[in-house]
Amino acid sequence: MIAGKRRQTTGVSMARIAVRWLMLLLMLLVLLPAVAGAAEHRPGEEELFNDAQMLYRSGAYDEALARFRSFILRFYDSDLTNDAYLTIARILQHQGQCDDALLYLKRIPQAQQTPASQLMQGVCQVETDHLADGLQQLRGLFDAGLEGEDASLFYTTLFHAERDNNRLVPAIAFAWRALRTPGDHGPLLAEVHELLEQRLSEAEVAEVRFLFADSAIGQDATLQLARRALAHKDEASARALLQQLLASSVAFPYHADADRLLARLSGEVNVERDAVGVLLPLSGRYAAFGELVQRGMELALKLHNESHSPVRFLYRDSAADPEVSLRQFGTLVNEERVMAIAGPLTATAAEAVVDRATQERVPLLTLSQKPGLPETSPYVFRDSLTVTLQARALARYAVQEQGLRSFGILYPDNRTGKDFATQFARAVAAEGGLVTAMESYGEKDTDFRRPVRRLIGLDPNAREQRPPKLTPEEELEDLFVPEELKFPAAPFEALFIPDYAERIGLIAPQLTFYGLDNTQLLGINGWNSRDLVRLAGRYVDRAVFVDGFFRYSSYPFVKEFVDLYYKTYKEEPSILEAQAFDVANILLSLLDRPELRDREDLRDALAALRNYPGVTGATSFNAQGEAEKILFLLQVQKGKIVQIN
Numbered sequence: 070m071i072a073g074k075r076r077q078t079t080g081v082s083m084a085r086i087a088v089r090w091l092m093l094l095l096m097l098l099v100l101l102p103a104v105a106g107a108a109e110h111r112p113g114e115e116e117l118f119n120d121a122q123m124l125y126r127s128g129a130y131d132e133a134l135a136r137f138r139s140f141i142l143r144f145y146d147s148d149l150t151n152d153a154y155l156t157i158a159r160i161l162q163h164q165g166q167c168d169d170a171l172l173y174l175k176r177i178p179q180a181q182q183t184p185a186s187q188l189m190q191g192v193c194q195v196e197t198d199h200l201a202d203g204l205q206q207l208r209g210l211f212d213a214g215l216e217g218e219d220a221s222l223f224y225t226t227l228f229h230a231e232r233d234n235n236r237l238v239p240a241i242a243f244a245w246r247a248l249r250t251p252g253d254h255g256p257l258l259a260e261v262h263e264l265l266e267q268r269l270s271e272a273e274v275a276e277v278r279f280l281f282a283d284s285a286i287g288q289d290a291t292l293q294l295a296r297r298a299l300a301h302k303d304e305a306s307a308r309a310l311l312q313q314l315l316a317s318s319v320a321f322p323y324h325a326d327a328d329r330l331l332a333r334l335s336g337e338v339n340v341e342r343d344a345v346g347v348l349l350p351l352s353g354r355y356a357a358f359g360e361l362v363q364r365g366m367e368l369a370l371k372l373h374n375e376s377h378s379p380v381r382f383l384y385r386d387s388a389a390d391p392e393v394s395l396r397q398f399g400t401l402v403n404e405e406r407v408m409a410i411a412g413p414l415t416a417t418a419a420e421a422v423v424d425r426a427t428q429e430r431v432p433l434l435t436l437s438q439k440p441g442l443p444e445t446s447p448y449v450f451r452d453s454l455t456v457t458l459q460a461r462a463l464a465r466y467a468v469q470e471q472g473l474r475s476f477g478i479l480y481p482d483n484r485t486g487k488d489f490a491t492q493f494a495r496a497v498a499a500e501g502g503l504v505t506a507m508e509s510y511g512e513k514d515t516d517f518r519r520p521v522r523r524l525i526g527l528d529p530n531a532r533e534q535r536p537p538k539l540t541p542e543e544e545l546e547d548l549f550v551p552e553e554l555k556f557p558a559a560p561f562e563a564l565f566i567p568d569y570a571e572r573i574g575l576i577a578p579q580l581t582f583y584g585l586d587n588t589q590l591l592g593i594n595g596w597n598s599r600d601l602v603r604l605a606g607r608y609v610d611r612a613v614f615v616d617g618f619f620r621y622s623s624y625p626f627v628k629e630f631v632d633l634y635y636k637t638y639k640e641e642p643s644i645l646e647a648q649a650f651d652v653a654n655i656l657l658s659l660l661d662r663p664e665l666r667d668r669e670d671l672r673d674a675l676a677a678l679r680n681y682p683g684v685t686g687a688t689s690f691n692a693q694g695e696a697e698k699i700l701f702l703l704q705v706q707k708g709k710i711v712q713i714n
Contacts, residue, residue, distance in 0.1 A: 118140055121136035121153070130160045141153055154186075155173075158171075158173045159189060167197045185219055187209070188207070191210070195229065200230055207227060217251055218252060224244070228244040238276060244260070245284055245286055258322055261289065262323065265290055267390075271294070274290050285319065285322070288321040292314060295327070299403055304334055308334050311327050311331040326404055330403065333403055339406070339667070340406045340667055341381075342408055345381070345408060345410070346383050346407040346411070347382050348387045348411070349412050350414060353388050353389050361649070364646050366650070368634060377661055387412065389415040390417075390418065391417050391418060402429050408671055409432040413435060415437060416437055416438070416439035418437075423442055426448045427448055430672075434675065435449065444693045450676075451696055454616070454685070455695075458700065459593050459594060460492035463496070463615050464496035464497045466702055473563045474502050474562065476493075476505065477588075478490050478494065478567075479508055489593060506526075508520040516579075518579060521579055563590070568595060570605075573609065578608050592614030594617060596703075597703060602708050602710065607708075612704065613704045616701050617698065618701065619701040630642070648685050655681055655688070659675070659678075675690060676690060676692075686699045
């Protein structure tokens, strides 16, 4: 009985097993066509994908993008779609469109992400300023086995991320790893060079030299240490470092610089008569001004080299930083062996290199307005529109040509306003005139009644007197009589206001209200703007002010400069480009003289310069190296600014 039950149970089990196998077989029969279909590509699918890949590899990125996008539209469910997304992301990243690249990468399902797609996500996050997310993504790929261009991109991106985090030595460690991958590493070495030259301390440079001794980075660090030793006047250490560097078989891009520096230390190289160093802020907050100066200098250089022996301008970025400026100055003087330095432009950078110019006995022609610079060294000259220059020119015109003797000064209560007020008062006194009233106002004031009342001797706190109540007959009669407020006569013939056009537009109408409409108004170069007439209108008619450049001047050489600048850059020049044009031309004209053989000869020639016909006025240098110029005298006449000298 029991045996019979077992046989019965076994039979049932076998039947169930048979049914299950049958069901599995049926499922396989159903699925096999689908699997076979997934493995086989539809007509045109593989051809379109391969065509897009070929265009990508050949560098035809725009055409490749179009083909990949067409592929995705036609074959969105293909097993090649994720590869298309990845390659599109690579192209967009290469073109600087990382935000768009991330959108394509997000279309790849998380389960199907590869190290290559994860790398591109990390790279694009770093490049779109999502630094923390990008670094987290990239740090997970250290053991992912990235090779070739992906490995190079991986380490280069980590270099940029650490550099932007101001972790400079770890950043250079990643750059060193990137150098061990295939590809062109010239741009990367240039970025490392900038860090070694400008941003690392001497101790950090020494650490980099030790860590990466047998690489181009270690060689560059050795060069930078030699430069810094030379800056410390330690020629023995500099020579030893350079000899060790040049004896090495490791190639690096700045080998020629090391050669020149060692030759200089050995006394084998004279100054390069055809080379002028130029220190400008080409990065940072003042970069826009540095670029305008560079434009003006390049225009002068182009004109010169078309008809004279060529001269080179060697531009270096001061970054408006004193330490960077000193290092760049040293490189230009000791390695490039330039005849002179033009610049710097900013005050702190110029102040930093003045003493060095004296030590190295190198002529420095600066554009900075920092007070007192030329007076500190016989090798420093300045060609710039200074406060003193404007004050003297305006006082000379008012006293000598207009016969005015008494002056009022209304100035903004800031450093520039105080400086102008002081210098103008001194200049007036030197010409035999007298300042009889002086008042200031707040930088942000819009109501100037109080300082104006003080200028003319009124109580600033008193309210304006209202006319007495009139009878009806008197009111009728008064309709035909112009109202005339009675204010005391001003204790001065002319009023000097050292501010900008937009402020003059607020001040000038209030002056007229207080009876100063017949007072001669005098101003600075900040008045030279279209806004002056637009904002102040008839209230500034006959006003006179000075500037170092007037783009609408009738002088032929000014018109030629303005026309040439506009033809080259499609913009009108400002005083910055004009001053740079003159500085460049002064140096170029002196270098054309064959009797000037060295820096001392050039310094003497600058000191002897008289009435150079520049577009910013005839220029001479006085005994202190300060430019003496004939400035442009400008006047508002019937709503237009015109030159009157």
